[in-house]
Amino acid sequence: MVKEGTNRLSPVEEGLFTPPPYTESPPKLLGGYCRKCRQHYFPRPRHCRRCLDPVEGASLGSEGKLYSFTVIRTRPPLGLPQPYGVGYVDLEECGLRIFGLLDPGAVDRLRIGLPVRLAVAPLGHDARGERCLRPYFTPMEAD
Amino acid sequence: MPDVAVIGIGMLPFGRHPERTVVDMGTEATLLALQDAGLPPARVGAGFFANALAGRLFGDMTIGQNVFGEAGINRIPVINVENACTSGSTAFYLAYNAVAAGQVEVALAAGAEKMCVPGFGLINSGENELETKLGLVTPASFALRAMRHMAEFGTTPAQLAAVSVKNRRHARHNPMAQFREPVTVEDVLTAPMIADPLTRLMCCPIADGAAAAILCSTASARRMQRAVQVKAAVLCSGSYENPQDLVRWETDYRVCRLAYEKAGVDPADLDLVECHDAFSIAEILHYEALGLCLPGEGGRLAAEGETALGGRIPVNTSGGLLSRGHPVAATGLAQVCEVITQLRGEAGQRQVAKAKIGLAHCAGGDKDGDTKSSTVLIFAV
Ligand SMILES: [Zn+2]
Numbered sequence: 001m002v003k004e005g006t007n008r009l010s011p012v013e014e015g016l017f018t019p020p021p022y023t024e025s026p027p028k029l030l031g032g033y034c035r036k037c038r039q040h041y042f043p044r045p046r047h048c049r050r051c052l053d054p055v056e057g058a059s060l061g062s063e064g065k066l067y068s069f070t071v072i073r074t075r076p077p078l079g080l081p082q083p084y085g086v087g088y089v090d091l092e093e094c095g096l097r098i099f100g101l102l103d104p105g106a107v108d109r110l111r112i113g114l115p116v117r118l119a120v121a122p123l124g125h126d127a128r129g130e131r132c133l134r135p136y137f138t139p140m141e142a143d
Numbered sequence: 144m145p146d147v148a149v150i151g152i153g154m155l156p157f158g159r160h161p162e163r164t165v166v167d168m169g170t171e172a173t174l175l176a177l178q179d180a181g182l183p184p185a186r187v188g189a190g191f192f193a194n195a196l197a198g199r200l201f202g203d204m205t206i207g208q209n210v211f212g213e214a215g216i217n218r219i220p221v222i223n224v225e226n227a228c229t230s231g232s233t234a235f236y237l238a239y240n241a242v243a244a245g246q247v248e249v250a251l252a253a254g255a256e257k258m259c260v261p262g263f264g265l266i267n268s269g270e271n272e273l274e275t276k277l278g279l280v281t282p283a284s285f286a287l288r289a290m291r292h293m294a295e296f297g298t299t300p301a302q303l304a305a306v307s308v309k310n311r312r313h314a315r316h317n318p319m320a321q322f323r324e325p326v327t328v329e330d331v332l333t334a335p336m337i338a339d340p341l342t343r344l345m346c347c348p349i350a351d352g353a354a355a356a357i358l359c360s361t362a363s364a365r366r367m368q369r370a371v372q373v374k375a376a377v378l379c380s381g382s383y384e385n386p387q388d389l390v391r392w393e394t395d396y397r398v399c400r401l402a403y404e405k406a407g408v409d410p411a412d413l414d415l416v417e418c419h420d421a422f423s424i425a426e427i428l429h430y431e432a433l434g435l436c437l438p439g440e441g442g443r444l445a446a447e448g449e450t451a452l453g454g455r456i457p458v459n460t461s462g463g464l465l466s467r468g469h470p471v472a473a474t475g476l477a478q479v480c481e482v483i484t485q486l487r488g489e490a491g492q493r494q495v496a497k498a499k500i501g502l503a504h505c506a507g508g509d510k511d512g513d514t515k516s517s518t519v520l521i522f523a524v
Contacts, residue, residue, distance in 0.1 A: 012276050041385075043273060049383070068294075068389055070286035072338045077265060077280060086278050088287060088512065090386065097386030099512065101278050112294045124278075127270060134277065 009122050011133045016043055017120055018059075020133070026062055027120040029091070029098075029135065033058035040094040061093030062118035063140070069102060069110045079124040079131075083107055089116055089137050103138035115140040147242045147373045148364035149522070151180025151357035152480045157467045158321040159259045160351040165197045169210035169255030172353035172473075176251070177214065180357045180367075184215035187357070188247025191222050191237045193230035193254035193472035200260060210253060219247075225472070227268070228419065228507025229378070230254055231354065232475025232518035238358050239376040248363055255353035256470035263349060266471075268509045282346050282422065284509045286338035288389045289424035293340065295390055295439065298427065300340050302442030304331035306423035307344050307465050309451045314462025316492040319477070321350050321468040345423040350468025354476035356483070371486045374406035374500075375521040381513030390439075394514050395432035395506065402502070402519035403434075410434035413456060414498040415485055417478040419505045420463040426450075429504055430458070452493060460485060460493045471507075475518065478503040486524045499524055 011017070018028045032044030032055035039048060041055060048055050069087030076082050085102035087110070101123065102110060116137035123134040153175025155168055169192065177184060192207025207223045220241075226233040231254030238250035265280040292298045308328055314320035326344055334342040364370035379401070381394040403409060410433060418433070420426035427441030435456055436444045444450055450458040461467060461481035464474060482501035484490045500523045508515025 013273060016273075067386075068287045068291040070283050070290055070338045070340075072278070072280065072283050072286075073336045074265065074282075074338070076278070077267070078276070078278065080278050084278060086283050086287070088389070095386070097512065099274050099277060099279060112290065126276070 009131055009133050012126055013043070017118065017135045020120065022120070027118050027135065028062045029060040029118055031058055031060045031096070032056065040096050042096055042098050060091055060096065064089040064091040064116055064137070066110065066112055066114040066116055067097055068112060071107045071110070078126070085110055087137070101134055101136035103136055106139050109139055145243060145245055146361035147239050147358055148361045148370040149356050149373060149479070149483050150359050150364050150367050150370050151176040151182065152355070152483050153179055154319055154354035154477055154480045155352055156319050157350040157352035157470060157473070157477065160257070161259065163351065165194060165201070165203060165206055165255045165257050166209045166213060168257070168351065168353035169206065169253050170213040172255065172355040173210060173214040173251065173253045176253070176355035176357050182249065182357065186249050187216045187219060187251045188249050189220045189238065189241045190216055190251045190253070191224055191234035193224045193234040193252070193475070194256060195225050195227060195230045195471040196256060196258060200257070210255065211251070216251070226507065226516045228421065228469070228471055229475055229505045229516040229518045230472035232478070232503065232505040232520060233378055233516065235356060235476060235479055235520060236376045236378045236518060238356070239373055242358050242360055249357060249359045251355065251357050252476060253353065253355035254472040254476045256472045257351045258349040258470055259351050268515065274509065279509065281509065282338045282341055285422035285424050286341045288428060289340055291389045292424060292427065296442070298442035300332055301328055302446045303340065303345055303423045303427070304328045305446040306420060306426045307331045309445060310420060310459050310463040310465040313452055313460050313493055314466030317461050317466070320462040320466040321348065322466045323462070341422055341424065347421045347464035347469040350470045352468070352470035352473045352477065354473045354480050356476055356479050369487050371483050372523045373520065374408065374523050375402045375519065377402040377405060377519045379517050380515060381510060383511040383513050385511065387512030389512060390428065392428055392432055394517055395428065398517040398519050399433045399504070402521055406521040408500060408521060412500050413502055415460055415482065415495045415501045416456065416458045417461060417463070417481050417503045418458055420459055420465050421469060423465065426458065426463070433502070433504065452495065457495050460490065460495060475503070475505045478505060479520065482522050486522055
């Protein structure tokens with residue numbers, strides 16, 4: 001899913017996902033982990049919210065299942081496509097339920113429970129109007 | 144700790160007020176509340192002013208001193224409040240605390256918002272938050288709850304529409320509401336889709352508006368026949384635990400339970416509820432958190448008319464946010480105005496017969512699949 005320009009654009013926010021290129025291994029979400037509390041976080045906070053110890057960096061994997069989704073059909077913010085999908089994904093590796101964008105090309109195939117995988121591509125622009133890379137989830141099943 | 148009563152309310156009809164400023168609207172609501180209480184401005188001992196958006200939209204700040212100054216209220220503690228959709232009810236909470244703590248005899252809470260400006264767009268929970276950067280807009284956060292509620296409990300689009308239909312029917316008799324024309328389930332379902340499954344008529348419109356309330360100790364209110372007791376005022380942030388259950392909204396249940404405990408009442412004691420129907424699914428979720436029905440049965444409750452005027456527990460007799468529109472920082476106080484009007488027996492054609500106990504519920508802002516702020520106020524006569 002590496003599209004042209006992926007390597008040159010900045011991520012929407014630093015530290016959310018492994019940086020391109022993805023020729024060797026597909027993108028993975030990055031977050032934090034507190035050993036003491038056995039608690040994962042996304043994005044990575046400075047301190048664990050339970051014990052306030054520093055949180056170490058952790059890969060959160062790239063696969064999960066759609067817990068809920070919606071398709072936003074009105075005028076989109078941040079130069080996102082119209083329509084565009086968002087959802088909550090239950091991540092396979094760490095059990096976090098995280099909010100994320102969904103593949104704009106798959107808005108008609110979304111359903112609760114759908115297995116999804118992380119992708120990273122140019123999608124919309126940032127607050128300053130610069131095109132940027134955003135993480136999103138795409139169905140693991142073929143069309 | 145002194146008991147607290149509401150002795151004055153005031154609000155402007157919500158809608159488009161292109162010629163008016165936030166200060167102008169806030170001042171009028173404040174003056175109406177003073178007039179309603181029969182108090183001179185000098186009697187107000189502390190003022191709490193709510194506004195959420197004017198800093199961003201117009202570059203305004205510390206507006207409360209301008210509003211209260213215009214209303215002749217000076218030389219007192221004035222505190223400006225921003226707490227998303229609960230800004231107004233948070234101002235009320237603070238005014239309640241000031242009186243309950245014995246700090247002041249009389250406290251004022253007012254809120255005003257101006258949103259009907261070109262290019263307002265969709266509201267979010269803060270430009271710099273990761274979820275906003277990843278495309279979360281407020282309607283989507285409730286659409287996600289609606290999709291999950293439908294999948295888990297079989298809630299239908301027609302049930303979601305029933306909330307909008309009911310609230311518009313209630314609004315017909317409320318001159319403060321922006322939209323008073325009735326709509327049908329068909330109208331609601333065929334309106335343009337905003338975020339699946341929420342159509343435009345399931346989402347509250349924006350508005351300009353202001354509302355205010357004056358509180359004092361029950362001892363001082365004793366001779367005032369129209370005083371209404373405040374039995375509980377609760378404010379809470381979310382838990383932000385992960386994972387969040389989007390349809391068994393722990394924070395919402397927790398805040399409602401806390402308010403019932405403080406007031407010493409049960410859901411069955413309530414005669415009416417104003418709740419935060421920013422989206423029709425929100426009203427359904429709040430029914431469940433408030434204990435008006437079992438978890439999962441909120442859609443049925445709306446569709447079967449139990450929450451309509453004349454039903455078992457009327458909800459949003461004002462028409463709610465869906466009909467009034469939602470001038471963010473004025474909404475929480477507009478809810479207070481409706482509950483007080485009902486408990487005074489002054490609601491005219493939308494009056495709930497023999498209303499003795501009423502509740503105002505408000506929630507606002509998204510964070511980590513939870514709410515940023517939630518308030519529950521319980522009143523009684
Ligand atoms: Zn920890």
